[in-house]
Amino acid sequence: xxxxxxxxxxxxxxxxxxxxxxxxDATCTFCGCVCDDMDLTVDTDENKITKAKNACILGKAWFxxxxxxxxxxxAMIDGKEVSVEDAIEEAAQTLVNAKFPITYGLSDTTCEAxxxxxxxxxxxxxxxxxxxxxxxxxxxxxxQGVGEMTMTLGEVKNRADLVIYWGGNPxxxxxxxxxxxxxxxxxMFVPNGxxxxxxxxxxxxKTKSAGVANxxxxxxxxxxxxxxxxxxxxxxxxxxxxSIEKETGVSIETLxxxxxxxxxxxxxxxxxxxxxxxxxxxxxxxxALLSLATDLNEYTHFVAKxxxxxxxxxxxxxxxSWQTGYPFGVNFSYGFPRFNPGEFTTTDLLxxxxxxxxxxxxxxxxxxxxxxxIEHMHKIPVISLDTKPTATSKLAHVAFATSTYGINTxxxxxxxxxxxxxxxxxxxxxxxxxxxxLTAIKNRVHELVKAKRYRN
Amino acid sequence: MSTAHLKxxxxxxxxLEADVLNTAKLAGLSQSGIEHLSVMHGNEKASLGDFFKxxxxxxxxxxxxxxxxxxxxxxxxxxDGKIVVEGDVGMHLGIGMSGGEIVVEGDAGDWVGPxxxxxxxxxxxxxxxxxxAAYRGHTTGITGGEIFVHGDAKNEIGSGMRRGxxxxxxxxxxxxxxxxxxxxxxxxxxxxxxxxAGMRRGTIASLEDAPMLPSFEYAxxxxxxxLRFYLRKLQENGFKRKIQDKHLNGIYKRYSGxxxxxxxxxxxxxxx
Numbered sequence: 001x002x003x004x005x006x007x008x009x010x011x012x013x014x015x016x017x018x019x020x021x022x023x024x025d026a027t028c029t030f031c032g033c034v035c036d037d038m039d040l041t042v043d044t045d046e047n048k049i050t051k052a053k054n055a056c057i058l059g060k061a062w063f064x065x066x067x068x069x070x071x072x073x074x075a076m077i078d079g080k081e082v083s084v085e086d087a088i089e090e091a092a093q094t095l096v097n098a099k100f101p102i103t104y105g106l107s108d109t110t111c112e113a114x115x116x117x118x119x120x121x122x123x124x125x126x127x128x129x130x131x132x133x134x135x136x137x138x139x140x141x142x143x144q145g146v147g148e149m150t151m152t153l154g155e156v157k158n159r160a161d162l163v164i165y166w167g168g169n170p171x172x173x174x175x176x177x178x179x180x181x182x183x184x185x186x187x188m189f190v191p192n193g194x195x196x197x198x199x200x201x202x203x204x205x206k207t208k209s210a211g212v213a214n215x216x217x218x219x220x221x222x223x224x225x226x227x228x229x230x231x232x233x234x235x236x237x238x239x240x241x242x243s244i245e246k247e248t249g250v251s252i253e254t255l256x257x258x259x260x261x262x263x264x265x266x267x268x269x270x271x272x273x274x275x276x277x278x279x280x281x282x283x284x285x286x287x288a289l290l291s292l293a294t295d296l297n298e299y300t301h302f303v304a305k306x307x308x309x310x311x312x313x314x315x316x317x318x319x320x321s322w323q324t325g326y327p328f329g330v331n332f333s334y335g336f337p338r339f340n341p342g343e344f345t346t347t348d349l350l351x352x353x354x355x356x357x358x359x360x361x362x363x364x365x366x367x368x369x370x371x372x373x374i375e376h377m378h379k380i381p382v383i384s385l386d387t388k389p390t391a392t393s394k395l396a397h398v399a400f401a402t403s404t405y406g407i408n409t410x411x412x413x414x415x416x417x418x419x420x421x422x423x424x425x426x427x428x429x430x431x432x433x434x435x436x437x438l439t440a441i442k443n444r445v446h447e448l449v450k451a452k453r454y455r456n
Numbered sequence: 457m458s459t460a461h462l463k464x465x466x467x468x469x470x471x472l473e474a475d476v477l478n479t480a481k482l483a484g485l486s487q488s489g490i491e492h493l494s495v496m497h498g499n500e501k502a503s504l505g506d507f508f509k510x511x512x513x514x515x516x517x518x519x520x521x522x523x524x525x526x527x528x529x530x531x532x533x534x535x536d537g538k539i540v541v542e543g544d545v546g547m548h549l550g551i552g553m554s555g556g557e558i559v560v561e562g563d564a565g566d567w568v569g570p571x572x573x574x575x576x577x578x579x580x581x582x583x584x585x586x587x588x589a590a591y592r593g594h595t596t597g598i599t600g601g602e603i604f605v606h607g608d609a610k611n612e613i614g615s616g617m618r619r620g621x622x623x624x625x626x627x628x629x630x631x632x633x634x635x636x637x638x639x640x641x642x643x644x645x646x647x648x649x650x651x652x653a654g655m656r657r658g659t660i661a662s663l664e665d666a667p668m669l670p671s672f673e674y675a676x677x678x679x680x681x682x683l684r685f686y687l688r689k690l691q692e693n694g695f696k697r698k699i700q701d702k703h704l705n706g707i708y709k710r711y712s713g714x715x716x717x718x719x720x721x722x723x724x725x726x727x728x
Contacts, residue, residue, distance in 0.1 A: 099498030100470035125499035144593045225650060229716065230670040238715040240670040247670075284631060284653065333473070333499045341592060342566060342585065343547060354471050354526060356498070 105363030110411025168273020464522025479537030482514030
């Protein structure tokens with residue numbers, strides 16, 4: 001239990017039988033917004049959150065539906081309950097004896113746990129990859145290829161007068177993004193909030209997000225790169241081919257007007273989602289958008305930022321980058337990190353059947369990976385750390401049940417703009433945290449690796 | 457001239473990184489010397505003899521036999537001699553090679569001849585993504601040499617290429633010649649989308665029509681003499697099926713681009 005939660009004094013309400021605790025400024029770790037202004041009311045008898053002030057509809061579901069399943073064993077081997085020590089021993093042995101072990105997931109746990117996972121992978125000379133590789137991984141590759149014009153969401157709130165969303169639907173995926181950072185809030189240089197901003201949405205479907213946009217641009221599906229390329233050409237004052245409207249569904253006038261607006265704003269921002277990164281062209285789509293932001297800096301201040309999904313996927317990128325030098329898809333076979341997406345990314349490795357053991361932390365590839373990858377997971381020993389039973393924990397050789405970050409466990413998470421935020425948990429869980437389990441595995445792995453080297 | 461003959465007897469369970477499989481490393485070694493060369497089997501050291509039965513001595517030619525589809529880095533850094541593979545090969549074939557020849561009778565994995573500077577690689581069937589490409593984070597791909605793929609190849613052929621020649625007998629994936637600095641890519645089949653995105657100089661030619669990016673401008677229709685020599689050379693090298701007389705003597709549409717970059721590259725598409 002964290003100190004932060006303990007300092008919040010329990011307060012009795014009118015219902016005398018109930019012990020109610022208030023946790024102010026708690027953090028919601030559901031999505032990449034990581035809103036840290038939650039005021040939670042916790043029923044400590046039932047271990048349930050009853051009120052979550054400031055939470056959006058997704059945040060409310062995240063807090064209210066969190067219950068402790070007392071029936072679930074902390075550790076299981078092949079579906080049978082075992083002691084935590086036995087499970088840690090089995091997990092460590094499995095990892096140390098593997099020739100090509102992989103570590104995957106990490107986006108829904110704390111940075112402290114992620115750090116331990118990197119250390120384990122380094123010790124076992126394995127391969128580490130995060131869920132970034134199946135969401136904004138292409139953006140990570142694009143950062144490396146073309147660079148990134150970056151900012152914090154606080155800057156957007158205070159300065160941005162042109163906000164462009166590309167290939168995403170934040171109204172439904174990140175409900176507070178508009179209200180807290182980018183559209184509604186009144187800022188230092190945008191004192192009238194939305195009235196001082198111009199909002200553009202570029203998407204293949206007219207989603208709920210279109211409601212707040214001053215302008216909605218609807219290209220044909222899979223034509224983002226062509227439009228971004230045309231915008232880049234126009235920004236550079238080059239002519240573009242007239243066939244653009246027929247090909248992409250967006251007229252030259254629309255593009256020219258947008259370029260005019262982009263060049264003449266005070267502070268422009270491009271937020272992009274998986275509509276861009278996970279469609280045909282992937283890292284080139286992200287790269288084209290980042291290059292567009294870079295090009296525009298010849299005229300004004302322009303930045304770009306991916307709108308990240310999972311609560312701490314940005315933390316996963318930061319921790320893996322800080323520890324290995326690369327954000328995802330990192331291999332330690334030789335004892336030093338090598339980066340090669342496509343070769344060392346988990347879906348590819350599993351689909352090609354190149355892996356002989358896997359440790360999956362806080363994610364569920366067993367339900368959402370391609371068929372070939374899931375089939376291979378059934379053939380190899382899998383170690384899983386999960387807060388709830390999942391398809392992955394069901395197929396796992398060693399399965400640990402862990403506590404939920406942000407609700408039961410303290411730690412650090414990164415918001416989508418790379419700002420670290422400390423968690424204030426609501427109530428204690430009978431399950432250990434990911435960090436505790438991973439630290440124990442790391443310590444045992446360390447002993448085994450030392451013994452193995454001595455033998456050799 | 458003797459040949460070292462290596463036949464796969466045990467397929468590796470996890471990928472094998474065998475950068476020792478090149479003529480310089482094997483030169484002068486006896487049969488047992490070759491068997492004792494060390495390779496990386498996943499994260500463990502192993503020896504070639506654990507997977508291959510070796511006959512003959514190391515010399516300027518190596519013959520490999522079997523399904524080598526999860527054996528990576530064959531012919532890494534090769535500068536001389538010849539490797540013939542009777543079967544499929546894994547990733548990073550001929551990585552950084554500067555001379556000599558590699559012939560693969562089957563399919564090749566991703567990254568054929570990445571960042572090579574000389575020599576020749578021939579793939580008789582299909583190749584994966586990133587043929588003759590730059591590695592992630594690098595700006596320059598191949599700086600010389602020739603890669604001939606008789607079948608299809610996937611995305612990002614010749615990305616960041618500076619010099620050299622890549623020929624694809626079948627169809628190409630998307631982003632052929634992306635960020636190309638110079639050099640020549642000839643695709644006898646169809647090009648995917650977004651060909652030549654970000655190219656500065658260089659030539660990409662195809663015998664089929666292709667969609668062009670908005671930043672490429674139509675320049676003219678003409679008969680590029682040099683292309684006839686390239687196609688003739690390909691005919692001599694076994695690419696006979698698709699190259700007809702009309703292609704040798706025909707006219708081609710020339711697009712110049714990429715307008716976002718230097719605009720000194722060209723894409724030539726067969727017209728009639």
